[in-house]
Amino acid sequence: MADRNAPIGVFDSGIGGLTVAREIIRQIPDEPIVYFGDTARLPYGSKSKDTIIRFSRQVLHFLESQRVKAIVIACNTASAYALDTLQRETDLPVIGVIRSGAHMAAQMTRNGRIGVIGTAGTIKSGIYGDTIRQFKPDAEVFGKACPLFVPLVEEGLWHDSVTEEIASRYTAELKGKFIDTLVMGCTHYPLIRSTLRRVMGENVTLVNPAYETAIEVKGMLEANDLTCLVTPEEKYQFFVSDQAEEFTSFAKSILPEEVRETKKINIEEY
């Protein structure tokens, strides 16, 4: 039986999952979090299913060693490839970012035509289409991999003509399908939301799975009597597999709360 005052374990390939952690902090500010970013092996988005499952399993073991009460896979690629495996291999509740985003997209669309942008891995998996059709069987879902968005975001070009040019190219095909809803299916993408808004126009609804996932996490904790009653003094802990200092400074720019330090671990040992 998990301790209800234990932290939620949140993991991502690197910094992108901080947009999910940010939404969790906004929705349930009393909940402690242990965050792990696999910065030694990022990105996950361009790698194979086998490899992502292997990496995610090691992260699961690390988070279990931190005695978390639940796990949030704050990475679309890892959610696409490894959610089932992790759910099978642990007794803890495991939530990915795809189901909530898919559910919201199915609810928001009026014409039933939904676009999904993400990494090569997420798009190749076809998981958003499959999940959206669980909620809305007649939905037409169009995916587009956008491999340059993550490096552009990490280079800081959030509001830049080059990012807008690349966004125009990536979304041209989706606009040609007359979608009315677009899922930002990678945790980095909310950081270029204003560029995507400009390129897609005002009539397309942008869905942010990070926001929807935070609401799902809140509901899951309540349903399982896992909401924290006594918030520990050290509310947020950050771990990475490489580049701890760079991570800390990026986390400070994303998160509303103070980020003190990030610890480096060797994830291959888990």
Added chain:
Amino acid sequence: MADRNAPIGVFDSGIGGLTVAREIIRQIPDEPIVYFGDTARLPYGSKSKDTIIRFSRQVLHFLESQRVKAIVIACNTASAYALDTLQRETDLPVIGVIRSGAHMAAQMTRNGRIGVIGTAGTIKSGIYGDTIRQFKPDAEVFGKACPLFVPLVEEGLWHDSVTEEIASRYTAELKGKFIDTLVMGCTHYPLIRSTLRRVMGENVTLVNPAYETAIEVKGMLEANDLTCLVTPEEKYQFFVSDQAEEFTSFAKSILPEEVRETKKINIEEY
């Protein structure tokens, strides 16, 4: 004592080192090669020295298990961070890509002002400046990290207005330093040579360390009586830690010789 008919081991974080393998194949076409690309953990360029040394040591063990006669670190970042360690930890000759490129830059410059472009890791290490000044103590060396070039090359935008725009931004500072020689200090960059040529103008000499390294490898084999006398039937073997099929198709577009198949291994076991 190494077998002179054994293959040369060449490794990189992924596909970039194929530009080095290509030059080796051109210079010494009878030499067998075992190539390893660490595609499960790429890129190396944005990661820390400790992590790159740990990854490179595992690759060394893998290449030793393949009974190679010499090792070429066909990755600037791994050459910058791990060459010394690997040379200490094996009896095989180990050659990196930096020394040859630095030597050529020191020879080519007329005004003593040399630019170096590379990954964040290579530039942060300062190794090109240190090495160039071993050959030409009064050289002034200006480094510039170009993190978007690798993803742009991997997205296939070798001849594209976006790549040219990014190249103009990255090189503006170097042009302001009046360099007359520019080292392409990352194995991906020769693939956008024509863009770099256009942005830098005809008066700046572009140095390709891959070419210089292949000449150094040839000389090293001759000096150590390690040139191959009986070329084996399976002349080139390719191994990766992920995405074997994608690697094969990229390798076919880069290499002059037939690339049959790529084998996937778990590098974390070495």
